[in-house]
Structure formats: structure tokens, C-alpha cells
Amino acid sequence: MQPNSQRHLRTAGRMVATEPWWLRALLIALAVSAVVWLIVIPLVYVFWQALGQGIFVFWKNIWHDPDTRHAIWLTLTVAPLSVLLNTIFGIAAAWVITRFQFPGKSLLVTLLDLPFAISPVVAGLMFVLLFGMQGYFGPALREWGIRVIFAWPALLLATMFVTLPFVARELIPLMHALGSDEELAAVSLGANPWQMFWRVTLPNIRWALLFGIIQCNARALGEFGAVYVVSGHIAGETDTMPLRVEKLFQEYNNPGSFAVASLLALLALATLLSKLALERLMAADEPRKEETA
Amino acid sequence: MSISIRHVFKRFGAFVALDDVSLEVPTGKLVALLGPSGSGKTTLLRIISGLETADRGTILFQDEDVTDRRVRDRHVGFVFQHYALFRHMSVFENIAFGLRVRHTPKAEVTARVEELLTLVRLDGLGKRYPAELSGGQRQRVALARALAVRPQMLLLDEPFGALDAKVRQELRTWLRRLHEEMHVTTVFVTHDQEEAFEVADQVVVLRSGRIEQVGTPENVFDHPATPFVMDFLGNVNVFHGRVQNGQMHLGPFQMDFPDYPHDESKAATAYVRPHELAIDRTQVTPTALPARVLQLNPSGSVVKARVASDELGIELTVDLVREQAATLQLQIGDRVFVSARNVRVFMPSDFTI
Numbered sequence: 001m002q003p004n005s006q007r008h009l010r011t012a013g014r015m016v017a018t019e020p021w022w023l024r025a026l027l028i029a030l031a032v033s034a035v036v037w038l039i040v041i042p043l044v045y046v047f048w049q050a051l052g053q054g055i056f057v058f059w060k061n062i063w064h065d066p067d068t069r070h071a072i073w074l075t076l077t078v079a080p081l082s083v084l085l086n087t088i089f090g091i092a093a094a095w096v097i098t099r100f101q102f103p104g105k106s107l108l109v110t111l112l113d114l115p116f117a118i119s120p121v122v123a124g125l126m127f128v129l130l131f132g133m134q135g136y137f138g139p140a141l142r143e144w145g146i147r148v149i150f151a152w153p154a155l156l157l158a159t160m161f162v163t164l165p166f167v168a169r170e171l172i173p174l175m176h177a178l179g180s181d182e183e184l185a186a187v188s189l190g191a192n193p194w195q196m197f198w199r200v201t202l203p204n205i206r207w208a209l210l211f212g213i214i215q216c217n218a219r220a221l222g223e224f225g226a227v228y229v230v231s232g233h234i235a236g237e238t239d240t241m242p243l244r245v246e247k248l249f250q251e252y253n254n255p256g257s258f259a260v261a262s263l264l265a266l267l268a269l270a271t272l273l274s275k276l277a278l279e280r281l282m283a284a285d286e287p288r289k290e291e292t293a
Numbered sequence: 294m295s296i297s298i299r300h301v302f303k304r305f306g307a308f309v310a311l312d313d314v315s316l317e318v319p320t321g322k323l324v325a326l327l328g329p330s331g332s333g334k335t336t337l338l339r340i341i342s343g344l345e346t347a348d349r350g351t352i353l354f355q356d357e358d359v360t361d362r363r364v365r366d367r368h369v370g371f372v373f374q375h376y377a378l379f380r381h382m383s384v385f386e387n388i389a390f391g392l393r394v395r396h397t398p399k400a401e402v403t404a405r406v407e408e409l410l411t412l413v414r415l416d417g418l419g420k421r422y423p424a425e426l427s428g429g430q431r432q433r434v435a436l437a438r439a440l441a442v443r444p445q446m447l448l449l450d451e452p453f454g455a456l457d458a459k460v461r462q463e464l465r466t467w468l469r470r471l472h473e474e475m476h477v478t479t480v481f482v483t484h485d486q487e488e489a490f491e492v493a494d495q496v497v498v499l500r501s502g503r504i505e506q507v508g509t510p511e512n513v514f515d516h517p518a519t520p521f522v523m524d525f526l527g528n529v530n531v532f533h534g535r536v537q538n539g540q541m542h543l544g545p546f547q548m549d550f551p552d553y554p555h556d557e558s559k560a561a562t563a564y565v566r567p568h569e570l571a572i573d574r575t576q577v578t579p580t581a582l583p584a585r586v587l588q589l590n591p592s593g594s595v596v597k598a599r600v601a602s603d604e605l606g607i608e609l610t611v612d613l614v615r616e617q618a619a620t621l622q623l624q625i626g627d628r629v630f631v632s633a634r635n636v637r638v639f640m641p642s643d644f645t646i
Contacts, residue, residue, distance in 0.1 A: 181373050181375065181377035182377050182378075182379055182380070184344055184364075184371075184373070184377065185371070185373060185377040185378075185379070185438075186379075186390065186394075187344075187364050187365050188342060188343075188344065188364050188365065188369065188370075188371040188439075189365075189390050189391035189394065189438065189439075189441075189442060190365045190368075190391050190394050190395055190442060191365065191390070191394040192365065192394070195394045199379075199390070199393075199394070200379055203379075203381040203382075204380065204381060
């Protein structure tokens, strides 16, 4: 079993400290200062800049700029949609990989990790080359009146590409460990495939699935590189929140830029909190039901 | 509901799991599929259930061909080796599952589940989760879950394999009693010959994807059809010798073997079960074998004696009844005579005696 699936099931045992006090102090100081300098100070700075001129200016920056408003709306549409599609894909991929034997299976598993390995900019370029006006499918789609590049479908494609592995990666080791016996038992008791999935498979994988969805969502909200290449950066049309932050910053509109940035940071914090809450819930739920055999 | 298996073949890649297997399981009988691992017994069970499909051959329930019928339409109760209980459901919900997916009315579900909890002696444990149960309790939940939908037959894969000896013994007796109450056709897989003999009406011995012998426990035990069956059914003493003119020759010893009256001398193997050997202080018959006592181990109701024959250069195991052991007063190193009450001779290349 891969450590990935066990991460949230394991509770760390208490360790006996054997290192000298000064080494412990040094390591703790290093860790704390890294967190403070790399995470806490920038985060506080973002909020300080955004709210520095008061809550009304912040509100004006967010709400009274139609382009910013559109960017927020676009991000809040594209991200959930790509998360939804990737959840469906992730479950299907994990199912196929853990329940069936077929030629090319290991290749599929490897390809699944490609989005993690490849630079998002390269991914964006691939889509431009495929669907752009000079690309392979672009002109044909154009004739059908479908615009992909420099429009929202490209944003969706790019976001889906970079977040593709999250759900599947979370599910595969778990479903491997669970095996298919419970599912076979359900079928032998008369369940149809739909009942089997909703009543047996899903409850068994729900925590890992939620975990994958949260991670997928965090990445989808913040995606910049791939989206940057395919969006064409059209204000009020294809600018997502991260792109809007960059554009406002380039235009020397620091308060506006930091306002959107702080909103993104808030969304990220919300994601983090839901992850934390989820881990608490899991810890409360598992002890009774965890298989000991 | 009777089961007919006709000329079933199954291979996994290059491995032949079942090689032309045909078997009849009469209605209401309790049948054990017995064999070592890799003999195809579990594959056969899964093919009956529909969890696995045969490459060739047909499966009939009563007179109906179910070969192409899906698992969930076969209406069989299947109990998995490791129970496969739904870990996120309570015991109650586990047992209710089959009824729920068939949209049985709530009141009926509750009544049936309570009835089954009583049947498997788990009253009051309905709210527990599988992880909170002992192995034996889990096994009974698995059984209740399979029985809840009133299946046409019950199929059990190594039902007691993962339990400790005492619980296993209890559950065997209990399963036998349960079967007598319900009379539902039952097939179970086991590699434990004792279990098969104790529980089943009929024993099917499998080896490398083929059926070696089918019969009642007494029949199979007393008249094993092949050396494999003889060997598999527990400890045996093996003598290698030759047969000629109705006699079997074992070194300087010989005994009657009327099944082979021919002149030509042929290699043969004689098998004698430990309880079919007797130990005496004196040479009571001319064929008794002089031997030396090597080891004495009390084991349950018998004393297992290990003796060596210097003439034949072999060691034998003899089961002595306690009283007999007490009268003989054997000591390690004692000189004794071993005689056989019953000998089975098998000739290689000709197993059909």
C-alpha cells in the first residue's frame, strides 16, 4: 500500500526525543522562521495591502470594477465545473485501474501523473496548438461556431488538465487496499451496479474522495500558467481571478490587485479549513468502523 | 434446488483451473469441495455462483440453464472467505442489504433481520459494526446476510479458514445443525479433510482442476479411489514394493493381493492409515514387521507412536487407542511387531482398481 492512502488514517506515535536540546531548538527555530517568512508574513501583507485603505475601498475594488467582478464569477464557475468533471473522471479511472486487468494499464497509471510532471505553460501551449486558429481542430470547430482558445472552454480544458490526477491519485491506493470483495458481495445479494456504487463503494471511499476534491479545488482556483497561455487575457471575458491579480498589478493598481489576491487567499484558507474539519470528522468516524482484521 | 455442472473448463492464462469438471449436487444436500490450494475448488464455487464464468461447459440449477445468467439474478447466497462484510454498515444493515436493494417494505426487513439475528445467535448485536465483532461473529453475520434473501442455495468459500480451532469446531457443528433445519442446498470449499468429513453429506475431492472422487465421507475415507485421495485424507504410511501373481512383496515380506494375478512383476505402492496398524509385543502373524519405538506422543484420544523398521528402512506412524497404549506399556527403544489390519495397494499408471 502506498503511504498516500494511509496518511489520514495514521496517528503519529509519541516519539522519545534523543537529540540534544540545542539541536532541537535549532530545528524548531528553522521550521518556525521558514513558516513565518514564507507564509505568514506574505499572507498578512496581502491582507494589509488590500485593507490598508479601509473596507470601503476594498469593497469598491472588488465590486465596482466590472472586469474584476467578471473574473470572480468566471473563476467560481470554471473551478467547480472542472472539479466536478475531474471527480467523475477520477472515480472512473480509479475504478478501471483497480478493478480490471487490461493491456496498457501501467501506461495509463503513468500518464495519469503527467499533469504533475509537465509545466502548466507547456500544457497551455499544447491546447493552443490543438485548438487554436492555426491548430489541428481549431478551424474545423470554428466552422461549427465553437470557439475554444481565448474563450471559456479553453479555461476549463487547461484547469482540468492540471488538476486531473488529484482525485484518481487519492482513490487508487485506497481502492486497491479495499479490494473488490464487498462489491462482489453486494452484487451477489442482488444489487445492481448503481446500487452497488452508491451503497457500498462510495461510502467506503468517501473520505478519500472528499480529500481529493478539496485538493483538486484548491489547485483549480489558483491555476495560473496553463490558463494564462490559453485565455488570451481578455478583460471581462477570459480573465480569471489569478489572471486579474496579475493584470491589475501590471497596471500599477496595487490596492485592486491586492484586493483580488486577498479574496483568493481567503478561498484558499477556506479550503484549508475544510480540509482540517474533514480530518477531524474522519478521526471521529473511523475508529468504530475501521477494519481490524 | 439441485445443481448440475457439465463439462466445465476454465483457465487463467496458462494455468488450467478446471479441466472438464462434471458434478451433480442433489437438492438439499451439503456438499464439500475438498482439495489442496490450486485444485480449482474455489474457482468451481465461483463459477456456480456466477462470480466467475466458465470458458466452456454448462451450469444448471434444477433443469434451468444458468450459464449466462448474471450473479445477481442467480439468487445464490455466497459467503466469502474473509466475509466481505460492509465495513461502514452496522450488523443490522449488513443483513438487511439484500432486502433493501430489492425494495422490501421496512417492517418486513426489520422482522426478517431480527429473525436472522436470532438464528445466528447474535441477538442485540445489530447496532455493532463488523470491526467490533470477533471472527466467529463476523462469519455468522456473513451467513445471515447471505440467508436473508432466502437464496436457492448457499455457497461458502473456506467458511472457517480464518478462525481459531475452537471457534471453528463450534461453527462446524452449528452449520451442520443449521443445514438440517433449513435444508437449503449447500456447497462449501475447504482444504481441511476433517472439516469436510464432519460436516458434509457428500465429499468431492479435487486435484489440479479435475475431480478425483465423489462420495459420502465414509465411502471416500474407506475406499479412496486414487493414491492422491488416500494421501490427501490425512496421514498415511507408504510402502513401495512390487506385485506379482496375486502377491505384494515388500522387501522380505509379502501379503495377498488378488487384484493382480499376472506373472509380470510391477511396481506398486501400499498405503496404510496409522489407525489401521497394530503394535504387539510378540509376533502374532508371520507378516508382522519387527520395529523399534522411536517416539510416543499422546494426541487427543490416541497415542501416536513413531516406529522404525530396520529391514525396510522406513518409519511408520501408528495410532494406538489410549487403553491399548496403557496395556502395552511402551517405552522408547522397545522392540515390537507391527501388523496391518487394512492395506490399500495402488499401481502407478493404473489408478482404476
